[in-house]
Amino acid sequence: MEFITDRNTEEIEKVVVAEADAGQRADIYLAVQLGVSRSNMQKLLDEGRVSRGTKVLKANYKVRTGEELTIAIPEPESLEVQPEDIPLDIIFEDKDVVVVNKPRGMVVHPAPGNYTGTLVNALLYHCKNLSGINSVIRPGIVHRLDKDTSGIMIVAKNDAAHISLSEQIQSKSAHRSYLAIVRGNLKTDSGTVATQIARDKNDRKKMTVVKEGGRDAVTDYEVLERFGRFSVVRCQLRTGRTHQIRVHMEYLGYPLVGDPKYSPLKVPFAINGQALHSQELEFTHPRTGERLRFEAPLPEDMQKIITRLRNGQF
Known part of the structure; x- marks a missing residue:
């Protein structure tokens, strides 16, 4: 599965059908592949957002081995994320980036069931300005950690920094341990x-x-x-x-x-x-070009x- 982010309109996912999955209905198959409900996938299909080449697919289409399906996922509806005065363990900060040590149990960005108390809520209170590439729900978030994984994360304060850091992660020049x-x-x-x-x-x-x-x-x-x-x-x-x-x-x-x-x-x-x-994160600063390495101490429980x-x- 290939994941592409379009900065202005929508997210695109491309799925190549494996032989073992051939013959399944498109709505059932894609709901599993993308981790969404079947009703949500049927809605995307009804809106003509799923295609094979130039052909728009219907929910009952039977997928075939080796074909590439493209799913255009609309930007999430605007959601007013409120800044919250939540303590942050900041390891490093300047006008382009902030490196934080996320505690175990903290959700990174708002999502159904977790609209408050997230890292994004805390960052908005602390930073005021964050990059806008990942929408109002995920401002500044270049990479994620699971809720119950602790440790070091880097956040972008502007779009130029966000693009640079994303490219470093994609090209594997940013190292995570x-x-x-x-x-x-x-x-x-x-x-x-x-x-x-x-x-x-x-x-x-x-x-x-x-x-x-x-x-x-x-x-x-x-x-x-x-x-x-x-x-x-x-x-x-x-x-x-x-x-x-x-x-x-x-x-x-x-x-x-x-x-x-x-x-x-x-x-x-x-x-x-x-x-x-x-525990460790190493990257090239998006503005200065300096190679930086940071370490987050082990949490008390570990x-x-x-x-x-x-x-x-x-």
Whole structure:
């Protein structure tokens, strides 16, 4: 699946139909692929927003192997996002960017069910001005972290900075490193996971590894500490797919401690969400050209888990 952002009008998604999905109705197939409800997908089809080449498709169209479908998703309706006086852990800030340490449990931008208390609400209060490329709902947001993933994020204060940072992430010249606590004892000290990732057909809120029809996803990993039943791992992203590290570690057989979606088993530790922290970020400053590197300290819950593991208390 290819994702393209049109700054002025709409978002475009392109989906290539895998052989295993051939014969499905377009509304059912695309609802799963895009992670939306079937009724919402039917609305997009009725509005003529789904096509194959120059042919506009209907909801009952049966998709075929190898064909590329294009979905034009309209900009979200304007939503007045209110600035909120929420404390921010700011690591660095100038007139172009702000680097923050997002706490676990904070949603990045407003969405159904979370219109307040988000990082965007806090940023609007603190910064006043943010880039407008990602609409009023996601101002300044260049990349995201899951609600229950803590750590470092970079935010753009103007469009020029946003474009530069997005291009760096796309070209992989911006580097992101995560620390994870996983179940099990990995067989190798380091390695690379290279797969395709797509939405899970049985649960559209989850992602999964697929043989075809997904998006390329590559994660490098290195074991930092071993404790038998648990390991501390550093993960380096080469791509930035939804839930990528969580999916890849589960795929290897070493799911993240506390992950409610991919490892919903009880653990002998106090943590609300997956033990995953965005620890390091390196990028080129969009205005000065200076290479910058920042690090966010581990949150208290993960630090306590590692201390217990080192003391054999599990």
